[in-house]
Amino acid sequence: MSLFLQRTFDSLANGSAYAALAVAISMVFRSSGVLNLAQGQLAMFSTYIALVLATGPSPFVKFTSGTDILGAPLPLWAAIAGAVLISMLLGALLEKVVIRPLGDDPIPAIGASLGIYLLIDAFVRKHWGGYTMFLGSPFPDTVDDRFDIGGARLWHDTLGITITMLLALLMLAVLQKRTKVGLAFRAVTSNRQSSLLVGVRVSRVLMLGWALAAGLGALAGGLIAGQINVRPDMMGRLLIFGLAAATLGGLRSPILAFVGGYLFAFLETMLGGYVGFIDSQVTLVWALLVLIIILSVRPSGLLAKQPSWGKK
Amino acid sequence: MKGSITSRIVSVLGLAIFATFIGWVAFTATSRTVTNATNAAAMTLAFAGLAILTHYLGLLSLGQGAFIGVGAYCALHAVNDFGVPVVWMPLAGLIGGAIAGAVVAVPSLRLPKAYLALLTLSLAVAFPIVLKQIDGNLPVTLDGKFNTPGWTGIAANDEHIWEFAIVLSYSAIALFLVQGILRGPIGRAFLASRDEPEAAAAFGIPVYRLRLYGVALSGGLAGLAGGLLLVPVNFNDYTHFPEELSIKMFALAIALGGASVIAAVPGSIILIFLPIWLVDHNWVVERGWIGFIKSEGFIYAALLLGTAYLTKGKGFMTIIEKRQSSRQNRPDADPNTQSNIVQTLERVDQRLSALEGWLEGETPDMPSPQDEID
Incomplete structure (x- = not known):
């Protein structure tokens, strides 16, 4: 029982990251009808921004000179917060400059999102190199920083990441349900044309959707970097699990995407832990298999309504 | 112009020049260049498969590299x-x-187009992991x-x-076979299911089944390419098919496909020879902003973004094809205007006959404007 509990605890940090990416993907898809395949790379880029802000002026890390004006080296939590803000601006800018001019056709939009994916990857590799860098965790992460529950260890780091992500997602839910901006967002995702007619500034709402998604991804990247380290391909695996989790909600339900994130992390840990022939790498394949089964059995995800591609 | 003796002579001459060029490359270039040309010839099939998906069916596949790997x-x-004898080996790939x-x-x-993109991307990421698990870390040599x-x-x-x-x-x-399929009723049905799926279904075209065949054909061509890639290389390895391969192929298919x-x-040709050119010119070792602009990733990203903006995702070849098509449709394009009118009347007659046939319950085979492009 204690081993099962331990594995459940171990899945929490990854689950938070998957859930955050899944919610970000479904938010963008709901609002603008674009499957943003660059979501993971945006999160990875934000993690490098956090690294720059946390490192301060250093000859070994590119773009750190002059960061002392911003008070760098910043404490890690402040560096991550700064990266989240910068990412939100970047997300809004990408929506306005890259995605919006392409209209509603999915092929150029997916092409453009892949273009952003490649651009970020090339930028990071050519400026910071392809090797692994260490960012650390904003939470206590020594061997003694843990709670012993039922014979299992719940690390403060894991708990901190989970609570922070849950709070961020809760704030997002409150923003959507309790504020005028959230009402506008829901109106746009429900019917863009009608929203325009009643005076909702659709373009601003779409920008907000992209900004929030980028911010959420940045937060996930910054928090999980302490466990998986910073490198250009750090988000590849997370993106696939995030996409799979988003599919649970038919790409349109943030709540099911959120649940899916934790569910896939739980499955990943349990399959890797209890099934002998499945190692940690191959769990990705099982996620893919689950995805195919879900799509075969429930084509619209776990939602009853059939989703539509984009807004016409 | 299409179907005329002049155009046939031009086509035959073009083919002869191309064949001479290929022969010249085969017998005069270095073995490294010929091997790369062999790889490029194999990859052409995988690209043709992608062209079927993107340009004939309007679908998105980000996992063509994985299908090559499966092949x-x-x-x-x-x-x-x-x-199996080695000469039939590529068919197993197919x-x-x-x-x-x-x-x-x-x-x-059965779902929005995003799902195929999503699943194929997942497949592209998962495939090297699966192959490593099955075949191990070391390359497997062909017997x-x-x-x-x-x-x-x-x-x-x-x-x-x-x-x-x-x-x-x-x-x-x-x-040759695929081009024949695409120029016939199946190709027209592909286009109908892409442009007007509801209307195509109303005309009795099984849209879902047709798309399924299209994806299977595309995967088969990629698999055939995978089988052919073993001809010069003689071994298989999980590092041959990373997800970047699929993304680059998608970028090139979108940008150049027609x-x-x-x-x-x-x-x-670009997929195979660009990295070699970058290595030969030491572009890959440069770092910083210059290295970024000279990187393969930047080139592909520029290609994707340029295609998205300049051609709305339809590819640069479609611009050329549109120009050719509009030139052919201009009344002054062909001095023999009378012949043009007769041809147009014949086409109208064909369409009316097809419509009549459909009303009487026969299978429709209506010529589409794509015929003229083809």
């Missing part, structure tokens, strides 16, 4: 484990790729070889020329 795996194990394509297509095609026949006159140490000829023959035959599968040729 290579099936081809290699068909020889090593089942004793079957494997087609089955993999159908398996991915079945759940995703067979293409021996150069004596009648060819090719020296024993010039086997790369014979390998090039085999792959080129396979590719040319496959492209209504003709022949448009796959420049894509495969």
